[in-house]
Amino acid sequence: METSSRRYAFLGPVGTFTEAALLQVAPDAEHLPMPDVVSALDAVRQGTADRAVVPIENSVEGGVSATLDTLSSGAPLVVVGEALVPISFVLAAPAGTRLEDVRAIATHPHAWAQCRGSVARLVPGAVHVPATSTAAAGALLAERAAAGEPRGSVGYDAALMAPHSAAAYGLQVLAAGVEDNPGAVTRFVVVGRPGRVPARTGADKTTLFVHLPHDDAGALLTMLEQFATRGVNLSRIESRPLGDALGRYAFSIDAEGHLEDERIWATLQGLHRVCPRVVFLGSYPRADRRPVSPAPGFADEDYAAARAWVESLRGDGPA
Numbered sequence: 001m002e003t004s005s006r007r008y009a010f011l012g013p014v015g016t017f018t019e020a021a022l023l024q025v026a027p028d029a030e031h032l033p034m035p036d037v038v039s040a041l042d043a044v045r046q047g048t049a050d051r052a053v054v055p056i057e058n059s060v061e062g063g064v065s066a067t068l069d070t071l072s073s074g075a076p077l078v079v080v081g082e083a084l085v086p087i088s089f090v091l092a093a094p095a096g097t098r099l100e101d102v103r104a105i106a107t108h109p110h111a112w113a114q115c116r117g118s119v120a121r122l123v124p125g126a127v128h129v130p131a132t133s134t135a136a137a138g139a140l141l142a143e144r145a146a147a148g149e150p151r152g153s154v155g156y157d158a159a160l161m162a163p164h165s166a167a168a169y170g171l172q173v174l175a176a177g178v179e180d181n182p183g184a185v186t187r188f189v190v191v192g193r194p195g196r197v198p199a200r201t202g203a204d205k206t207t208l209f210v211h212l213p214h215d216d217a218g219a220l221l222t223m224l225e226q227f228a229t230r231g232v233n234l235s236r237i238e239s240r241p242l243g244d245a246l247g248r249y250a251f252s253i254d255a256e257g258h259l260e261d262e263r264i265w266a267t268l269q270g271l272h273r274v275c276p277r278v279v280f281l282g283s284y285p286r287a288d289r290r291p292v293s294p295a296p297g298f299a300d301e302d303y304a305a306a307r308a309w310v311e312s313l314r315g316d317g318p319a
């Protein structure tokens with residue numbers, strides 16, 4: 001947990017799952033709610049915030065493309081930490097709303113994707129109204145109901161949001177446990193401007209964004225070999241379109257290990273030699289604190305012993 005009094009931008013408003021992640025990592029910091037992931041990351045770039053907390057991947061819906069793409073382009077940013085939040089949703093509405101009154105439901109697109117099946121069973125035919133976050137959907141509903149506006153005046157009747165958030169906004173729960181996959185988890189990253197890399201803990205991750213070495217057969221293999229031949233395990237790899245033409249992709253990667261691990265150091269050198277663009281997006285402690293044990297032959301001592309042996313072959317000593 002970070003204890004300094006830094007300013008943390010996050011995907012707001014109060015009551016988002018992102019705020020739950022922020023409360024894990026920096027409960028006492030100044031919290032700056034932002035309307036979207038890009039604004040939160042830009043606040044760090046511009047110096048109006050010291051850190052941003054943003055979602056990066058969900059165990060059901062996969063990568064958060066706004067986060068992956070904003071991290072990998074523009075002024076450099078680095079990940080300095082991560083947090084995991086268990087995800088469960090309620091369907092909430094102003095007091096007096098009945099389930100059969102619900103025609104349109106607002107929430108974040110990632111939340112909708114995680115509840116689609118249950119919602120179809122609960123409220124057949126209900127349509128999705130996209131919101132900037134789960135809490136933003138509920139907040140507007142609560143605000144208009146408090147102002148005495150009639151049901152549906154915001155363009156929707158209910159919101160999918162976190163249980164604690166529905167309670168905080170004074171909304172009534174029409175259905176709980178609305179997620180299709182109980183046990184879903186979203187991973188959030190703490191992002192800062194480049195500076196000193198967090199100290200190695202032995203339970204670390206390194207995040208990278210890598211362009212493929214060439215356009216021909218085997219390009220992906222050449223890139224992946226850099227990790228495999230140094231015994232580096234990947235905990236996430238996903239393609240992101242380059243955006244300039246169909247069929248051109250780069251890869252967002254989480255590798256197990258820290259920049260100070262010899263095998264990660266060597267992997268980065270290998271990637272730099274063969275790939276046209278490698279963006280280092282940080283080495284930081286894993287949220288689950290699970291130690292990373294290098295395979296036999298890939299520990300720092302193995303690299304040191306191998307280096308000493310090659311040095312000895314130079315024949316610098318007396319003839």
Ligand SMILES: O=C(O)C(=O)C[C@]1(C(=O)O)C=C[C@@H](O)C=C1
Nearest residue numbers: 016017018055108110133134186
């Ligand atoms: O809308 C929120 O409450 C968020 O924090 C965003 C977000 C996401 O982007 O995935 C975070 C966790 C859930 O998976 C659903 C939505």
